[in-house]
Amino acid sequence: MTAHHDATLADSYNFAYLDEQTKRMIRRAILKGVAVPGYQVPFASREMPMPYGWGTGGVQVTAACLTPDDRLKVIDQGADDTTNAVSIRKFFQRTAGVAVTESTVEATLIQTRHRIPESALTAGQILVYQVPIPEPLRFLEPRETETRKMHELEEYGLIHVKLYEDIARHGTIATAYAYPVKVEGRYVMDPSPIPKFDNPKLSNSPALQLFGAGREQRIYALPPFTHVVSLDFDDHPFEASKAPHDCDLCGASDSYLDEVITDDQGGRMFVCSDTDFCRVRQEAGHLGAMAVPNLAGSA
Amino acid sequence: MGAVDLSIWANVNEATPLLSVQGLCKNYGARVGCAHVSFDLFPGEVLGIVGESGSGKSTLLSCLAGHLKPDQGEVIFQTAQGPRDTVVMAEAERRRMARTDWAFVHQNPRDGLRMGVSAGGNVGERLMAVGARHYRDIRATAVDWLGRVEIASDRIDDRPRAFSGGMQQRLQIARNLVTGPRLVFMDEPTGGLDVSVQARLLDLLRGLVREMGLSAIIVTHDLAVVRLLADRLMVMKGGHVVEQGLTDQVLDDPQHSYTQLLVSSVLQV
Numbered sequence: 001m002t003a004h005h006d007a008t009l010a011d012s013y014n015f016a017y018l019d020e021q022t023k024r025m026i027r028r029a030i031l032k033g034v035a036v037p038g039y040q041v042p043f044a045s046r047e048m049p050m051p052y053g054w055g056t057g058g059v060q061v062t063a064a065c066l067t068p069d070d071r072l073k074v075i076d077q078g079a080d081d082t083t084n085a086v087s088i089r090k091f092f093q094r095t096a097g098v099a100v101t102e103s104t105v106e107a108t109l110i111q112t113r114h115r116i117p118e119s120a121l122t123a124g125q126i127l128v129y130q131v132p133i134p135e136p137l138r139f140l141e142p143r144e145t146e147t148r149k150m151h152e153l154e155e156y157g158l159i160h161v162k163l164y165e166d167i168a169r170h171g172t173i174a175t176a177y178a179y180p181v182k183v184e185g186r187y188v189m190d191p192s193p194i195p196k197f198d199n200p201k202l203s204n205s206p207a208l209q210l211f212g213a214g215r216e217q218r219i220y221a222l223p224p225f226t227h228v229v230s231l232d233f234d235d236h237p238f239e240a241s242k243a244p245h246d247c248d249l250c251g252a253s254d255s256y257l258d259e260v261i262t263d264d265q266g267g268r269m270f271v272c273s274d275t276d277f278c279r280v281r282q283e284a285g286h287l288g289a290m291a292v293p294n295l296a297g298s299a
Numbered sequence: 300m301g302a303v304d305l306s307i308w309a310n311v312n313e314a315t316p317l318l319s320v321q322g323l324c325k326n327y328g329a330r331v332g333c334a335h336v337s338f339d340l341f342p343g344e345v346l347g348i349v350g351e352s353g354s355g356k357s358t359l360l361s362c363l364a365g366h367l368k369p370d371q372g373e374v375i376f377q378t379a380q381g382p383r384d385t386v387v388m389a390e391a392e393r394r395r396m397a398r399t400d401w402a403f404v405h406q407n408p409r410d411g412l413r414m415g416v417s418a419g420g421n422v423g424e425r426l427m428a429v430g431a432r433h434y435r436d437i438r439a440t441a442v443d444w445l446g447r448v449e450i451a452s453d454r455i456d457d458r459p460r461a462f463s464g465g466m467q468q469r470l471q472i473a474r475n476l477v478t479g480p481r482l483v484f485m486d487e488p489t490g491g492l493d494v495s496v497q498a499r500l501l502d503l504l505r506g507l508v509r510e511m512g513l514s515a516i517i518v519t520h521d522l523a524v525v526r527l528l529a530d531r532l533m534v535m536k537g538g539h540v541v542e543q544g545l546t547d548q549v550l551d552d553p554q555h556s557y558t559q560l561l562v563s564s565v566l567q568v
């Protein structure tokens with residue numbers, strides 16, 4: 001790929017901010033990740049003009065994947081309009097001049113923090129996850145040399161110790177986010193802090209899924225149609241649980257919900273965390289229990 | 300060197316040693332760790348290793364258990380598929396053996412336990428490492444093993460931090476023995492415990508060794524441990540084995556001057 005110098009872009013930046021050599025280095029890491037699904041590939045993470053907590057890993061992966069024809073969507077906890085999502089979207093509008101969208105269906109590349117969109121992804125789409133801690137064994141084995149050895153030799157007893165501890169303490173597998181998975185029967189992987197409700201969507205997706213951890217300097221990937229299994233016990237099987245409600249705005253019964261406080265008298269409602277999904281449903285005439293016109297219109 | 304005839308063990312036990320060590324050497328730069336150590340260990344046999352501080356006991360044990368790579372020598376273990384030199388075997392296989400056929404009990408329970416994991420999780424780890432995926436079965440086995448090392452079952456969800464030193468050591472033993480290993484390495488298993496606690500732990504260890512027909516190699520400073528547990532005794536000095544034989548014979552009729560000192564209790568800690 002060649003460098004793009006477009007008069008409409010901020011002059012001082014290369015296309016998508018990173019220089020071509022850095023993007024090549026990141027693409028090599030991505031390709032290696034695609035070749036070995038679930039394996040954490042080290043890469044030389046660059047300083048980005050934003051703090052680490054803002055998804056610098058995801059931003060670098062996105063920068064390395066973007067082409068001028070892409071249409072970018074950025075979500076944070078399912079929403080397109082949080083500060084984090086807006087900043088990253090603006091960043092790529094300025095540095096790459098790419099089109100942006102809030103529509104999951106129209107986007108060619110989606111960068112996400114903590115969610116997988118509700119609408120099924122399609123072939124050709126890329127989903128880029130922001131990852132804070134890529135190592136699923138970290139919490140019980142802090143030594144990096146040892147966890148790397150465990151991955152190499154497929155010694156994964158420890159990940160079940162964590163699930164065991166969960167059940168011993170809470171009576172059930174209480175892990176609700178970053179729920180560990182096994183990829184193609186080989187690598188145990190942290191899917192980033194998505195709710196476990198989203199875990200089934202990791203498997204057999206027609207889209208390419210890329211994971212970038214900036215501070216930890218790791219990239220990993222799930223190529224399209226990768227088999228991904230959420231780990232569990234025979235007598236405590238994995239469950240993709242969610243709040244037992246329908247969305248109060250669009251009535252969806254099968255989407256991941258956020259609980260929203262509506263007033264200071266304890267009023268609350270459940271709404272889709274995926275704002276695009278919810279909006280599209282409302283526009284198509286689906287209405288939830290609290291979808292009074294002023295509420296539906298104000299978002 | 301005591302001219303003790305050890306051939307009797309070849310007849311008493313099965314003819315094939317469980318572990319056969321030949322010419323094992325390990326140096327740390329110019330310093331000798333252990334040198335030219337050879338011996339056979341037969342199934343069901345307990346070997347004690349004694350010697351003054353710095354004599355190479357831990358070095359030898361670490362080489363045998365695959366924690367350290369020896370500079371020279373063979374460590375032939377009788378695997379299910381026949382005798383194999385664990386020194387040259389692939390690391391993956393050696394580590395698999397370390398969590399199935401072998402066990403290692405450290406002097407400091409902190410080195411052998413996961414301090415942030417409950418007692419049940421500590422005992423269950425090896426089971427899960429070899430594929431156990433049924434929570435209730437894992438828990439039932441953990442309860443059983445806590446009982447066998449005399450830890451009340453209502454402590455199963457407590458972390459080792461909440462346990463006394465003796466309990467931590469017993470938990471470490473349970474965690475190691477739960478998968479029914481054939482060979483147990485112990486480095487000063489009773490060190491750091493006070494005397495009454497030591498005695499109880501020794502009784503427990505002796506019971507388990509007998510009951511499970513374990514083979515074991517125990518490094519210790521403590522002749523009481525040796526008398527109670529070891530069928531055979533190896534005495535080390537300056538990295539070399541200076542005397543070995545049946546425990547009673549070595550202790551009753553020590554040949555080497557260091558062993559004589561040891562037995563005369565001058566060197567007993």
Ligand SMILES: Nc1ncnc2c1ncn2[C@@H]1O[C@H](COP(=O)(O)OP(=O)(O)OP(=O)(O)O)[C@@H](O)[C@H]1O
Pocket residue numbers: 327330331332333350351352353354355356357358359
């Ligand atoms: N990691 C190391 N680096 C350098 N020298 C070492 C190392 N470990 C042990 N040694 C040396 O090797 C020799 C044997 O030590 P080792 O720890 O095996 O003795 P030991 O018999 O277990 O002693 P102790 O009874 O005090 O535990 C000693 O001279 C020791 O200083």
Ligand SMILES: [Mg+2]
Pocket residue numbers: 356357358486
């Ligand atoms: Mg030692």
Ligand SMILES: [Zn+2]
Pocket residue numbers: 247248249250251252255271272277278279281
């Ligand atoms: Zn909705």
